[in-house]
Amino acid sequence: MDIQGILGALLPLLPKVIIIALVLLGVTFFFYVLYRKRGGKRKFSVTQFTAGYLLIMWFGLVMMLTTFSRGENFEGWVNFRLFSGYLSAWNQWSLSELQLIIFNMMMFMPLGFLLPLLSIRTRRFTPVLVISLIVTIGIELTQVLSKRGIxxxxxxxxxxxxxxxxxxxxxxxxxxxxQRKLDFKSTGLALCIPIAFVLLFTGALAVYQAKELGNLSIRPAIKQNMDGVEVNIATKLPEKAEPVSLYVNHRIYNLEYGKHITALIQPSFHLQQKQGKRVDGMNRIWSFTDNNSNSYTFNYNVQDGVWQLYNASGEEVKLTKEELTTQREFYEKWMLDNDMLPADTVFSIQNEDTLRWDIQKSVGAVAKDEKDFADGMIMIIPSADDQQAPRDLFDAMNKNEYVRKVDVISPAQAYAYILQGDFYMYNHLKKGDVLTVEKYELAYNYDSKGYYQPVYRFTGKVNKEQWETLVPAMSIS
Structure with missing residues (x-):
């Protein structure tokens, strides 16, 4: 979820939090008045009451956003690996992951900002640090105990x-x-944390740009703990491997490509953009309407370059064979004119309403050949009028350019990463698990710069359940 999505989740919660905070403030003020009438000598200023109210409102928002707005989908999940979020952001080269790191810091800034206004004691660093640790650890414990977070x-x-x-x-x-003037010492201290993170992110960007190849999202942010895990191998693993081909696809992790397609479909299908681009994980989403006020969504996935334009209504339209033939001619011409359809695709009709173009190439041929190739499919569900946008246009046709031959590690060397726990798995292994590796094969995976890198796919079972993971075939640096 990006910052826009987080703000979208916060806004509906705000009225409830304001009401709850006002009720708590009213109750507090009532007891304070009683306290004063009975001879209580301690006074609270308007500033203290305001800071207290804002802290109550802040705490309510944080609890609703981090805990109460979630389902009970996490059972006993803990992550004691420090900086794993940075590794995840690096491996995926993900803006959303980076935004979550920044948001987690910004979310707690009001706590430290308001605490010094409550009393003289909380103007010192140590009490603020202790309170901050207690609050954040309390929230984390609440999440894990309620199964609403990690x-x-x-x-x-x-x-x-x-x-x-x-x-x-x-x-x-x-x-x-x-001091009635800018305090340079305290201002400099206030800038230390922001400057440190600016330098950190700038350094990461410099290192990333200096590399030829991108980062692979299949790399784990957290290694598996293999202590007490039994690992068996049920296949022979070669000790050597021949060089294979490396390719690049310029539509992967290329926002300009997504913008190019949106600029192309608007005049082609008489669409008008409704609002700006949204970010949802690896997806970049645009919204459109046609001349009849029908809503359309365009989704471009930066990780695999796949894009889709679809009508959210899901209305079904029955077309005759003659109409489908006409639609095929229209869309084939449109795709050929815009260099979207390779010449050697295979055409078929699915479910009597879907036009489909396929082209497939075996992994063996991809690894051996030294030339550009296309692979994937395009599916279109036409509308009744060929001048309107289709009901659904799904483009997963990738054009890969040959780069060069690269050396790869052997399957046996890749298996060593399995033994070390250096592989991704959604549900982590635990003591007593039995992992059996049954097969391996060469495969390909796109990195964050669009390079089509060779990887090894290992398959097998974990405690009789199907298991699969990918390990980079090029040396891991």
Missing amino acids: FELDDILHNTLGSIAGYLIMQAILNSVN
Whole structure:
């Protein structure tokens, strides 16, 4: 989820949180009045009441966003691997992962920002640090105990850093107000955390740009703990491997390609864009309407280059064979004119309403050949009028350009990564599990720069359940 999606989730919660905070503030004020009438001497300023109210509202928003808005889908999930979020963002080269790291810090900035306004004691660093740790650990424990989230050390780190950043900003403001001029020392301290992360992300970008190849999302952010896991091999693994071909696809991780397609379909199908682009994980999403006010969604997946234009209504239209033939001619001409349809595709009709073009190439041929090739499919469900947008246009046709031959590790060397737990698996292995590797094969996977890299696919079983993972075939650096 990107920042826009997070804000979209926050806005519906805001009215409820405001009401709850007002009720709690009213109850607090009522007891405070009683306290004062009975001779209580301690006074609270408007600033303290305001800070308290805002903290209550902030805490309610955080709890609803991180815990109560989720289903009970996580059972006992914990992640004690520090910086695993950074590894995940690096492997996927994902803006969304990066935004989540930043958001986790920004989410706790109000805590550190407001605590110094509550009392003299909370103007010191140590109490703010302790309170921040207690709050974030409490939230993480609530998530894991309620099965509504994962207990992650990364979250505790980022939440605490965010609170400290907020505290340093408030200290800079208070010191500057007291001195009636900018306090350079406290202002410099307030800038330390933002500058550190700017340098971190800038350094990562510089390293990434200096590399020829991109990052593989199949790489694990967290290694498997193989202690107590029995690993068996039921196939022979060669000790040597011949060089294979490397390719590149310029529509992978290329937002300009997505923009190019949206610019192409608008005049072709008489569509008008409704709003700006949205981000949902690896998907970039645009919304359109046609001349009849029908809504269409365009989705471009940066990770595999696949894009789809579809009508959300799902209305079915029956077409005759003659109409389908006419539609085929129209769409084939449109795709050929725009260099979207390879010449050697195989055409077929599915379900009496879907036009389909396929082209397939074996992995063996891909690894051996030294020439460009296309692979994939295009499926179109036409509308009744060939001048309107189709009901569904799904383009998974990839054009790969040959780069060069590359050396690869052997299957036996790749298997060593399995033994070390250096592979991705959604449900992590645990003590007592039995992993049996039954087969292996050479495959290909796109990296974050569009290179079609060779990988090994291992398949087998974990405790009699089907299992599969991918391991890079080129040396892991």
